[in-house]
Amino acid sequence: MLDFAKFTKYSKPGPRYTSYPTALEFSDSFGYDEYIQKLKSQDSSRPLSLYFHLPFCKNACYFCGCNVVFTSKEDKMLRYLEYLKRELKILSSFVDCNRSVIQMHFGGGTPTFFSAEQLDEVIKEIRHFFPNFVKEAEISCEIDPRHIDEDQMRVLSQNGFNRVSFGIQDFNEKVQIAVHRVQPYEITKYAMDLARKYNMHSVNVDLIYGLPFQTLETFKETLARSLTLNADRYAVFNYAHVPWMKKTMRKIDETTLPLPDEKLQIMQYTIDFLTSNGYRMIGMDHFAKPEDELFKAIEKGELHRNFQGYTTKGGADLIGVGLTSIGEGVSHYAQNFKEMKEYEAAIEEGKLPFERGVALNEDDMIRQYVIMELMSNFKLDIKRFEKLFNIDFKTYFTDAINELKPFVDDELLTMNDNFIECSQTGTLLIRNIAMPFDAYMKRHSANAKTFSKTV
Known part of the structure; x- marks a missing residue:
């Protein structure tokens, strides 16, 4: 048995590296005109990945770090869809919409807070502007099982x-009450059965460890119950407690959160449990069955990471549409x-709703490659890096x-x-392990209220 207390020294604030540079480096010094020029100059032979943010939720889940609008007003939601359509029209002036689309994702909020008719309407509008979805495109949606019907x-x-992701977080009722998300197993099972009935070929379930009142024993029960759903993928996230950023997190009693050594035990048990039941660890917090394309990608060292999580769809320009959405280009x-x-x-002014961003310099792109390789594949091929960048590593x-070197001494790294x-x-x-390659970390290291803790 590993001495997890030994590794709690590594519990400190750090990025999750859904991007590099991280969102902390986004600023208005990267202006609207520069952004438009980046869009116009994109290589039209590169495929597109589309992200649509549908931000509405009925109630707050206290653990949630997403950008959410709480409402139950139908007119507010209809108004948003109209602006989304107008944004697409403006976007079509600057982006070659005939490029191949290899990935599209609906995130939130709760995308299925919109009715079937509303979802159908917005999808048809997207396909009007972007007509060239490839046959094997990954098209996915985040779903709250409490808000889905046939x-x-x-x-x-x-x-x-062809892909859906269900939020579970934890099946323990005490934990669910503490985070203001009561979701009985039967509701989640119903959503899973619907997904299978309508031929979603990949179904992901989300769990979170580090929530109030969780222990290793209670999380074992959650894992056992989740296994009966026979999901294709798991995402098992470390709860990011950032109450200075998210007011709803202030409703969580910090004294009820598990300590770092218990969180490490939970994650180690999760790895052992899922791998013994036919799954393999993919990237930082994902698991998939061996026949899944994610697993095949990691075997080849071709897994990629972006704002939509881990993907095999690398080499695409990501266009973010909707409130607070983030896009990514080569630079x-x-x-x-x-x-x-x-x-x-x-x-209303006929402009894209761009607020801020960052242009990557050469050093950023070099470090981005190293950090994303480590985050995706847990491994860096130094010779491949040197050949790619013509740099002595x-x-x-x-x-x-x-x-x-301390990671090597602790046998965490070779x-x-x-x-x-x-x-x-x-x-x-x-x-x-990725943080030493981050050129911006020293700027933020003195501020404890910057990132969530790594453990």
């Missing part, structure tokens, strides 16, 4: 959606306004290599002239 699932299926990130008034005002990253590779325990601390 008509909605039928509409998704008829419009080509930029761009984010839309987070406030509805500002979002609508920009569209040890010379360029002398400081980072020195910072990684380093030689050819590879940097995580041990199984090291994968639990992959955020820490």
Whole structure:
């Protein structure tokens, strides 16, 4: 049995690296005109990945870190769909919409808070502007099992959606009450049965560890119950407690949160449990069956990471549409306004609702490659890196290599002239292992209220 208390020294604030540079580096110094120029100059031979943010929820889940609008007003939701359509029209002026679309994702909020008719309407509008979805496109939607019916699932299926992701978080009632999300097993089972009936070929379930009142024993029960759903993929996230950023998190009693060593035990047990039941660990917090395309990608070292999570769809430009959405190009990130008034005002002016972003310099792109390789594949092929960038790795990253030596001493990492590779325990601390390659970390290290803790 590993001494998890030994590794709690690594519990410190750190990024999740859904991007590099992280969103903290986004600013208005990357302006609207520069963003438009980036869009216009994109290589038309590169495929597109589309993200649509549907931000509405009826009630707050206290653990949620997403950008959400709480409402039950139908007119507010209909108004948003109209602005979304107008945003698509403006976007079509700057992006070659005839490019191949290889991925599309509906995130939230709760996308299925919209009715079947509303979902059908917005999907048809998207396909009007972007007509060239490839046959094997990954088209996915996040679903709250408490808000899904057969008509909605039928509409998704008829419009080509082939992947859905269900939020579970935890089946323990005490935990559910503490985070304001009561969701009995039967509701989740019904949603899973609908997904199978309508031929969703990949179904993901989300769990979160580190929530109030969770223990290793209670989480074992959640894992056992979730296994009966026979999901194709799992996402098992470390709860990011950032009450200075999310007011609803202030409703959580911090004294009820599990300590870092127990969280490590929970994650280690999760890895052992899922791998013994036919799943394999993919990236930082995902698991998939061996026949899943994610598993095949990691075997080839071709797994990618973006704002939609882990994907096999690399080499695409990501276009973010809707309130607070983030897009990614070869050398930029761009984010839309987070406030509805500002979002609508920009569209009223005939402009994209762009608020801020960042243009990547050469050093950013070099470090982005290293960090994303580690985050995706738990391994860096140094010779491949040197060939790609024509750089001597040890010379360029002398400081980072020195910072990684304690990880080697703790048997979390092996380093030689050819590879940097995580041990199984090291994968639990992959955020820490990536951080020495982050040129911006020193700027933020003195501020504890910047990132969630890594453990």
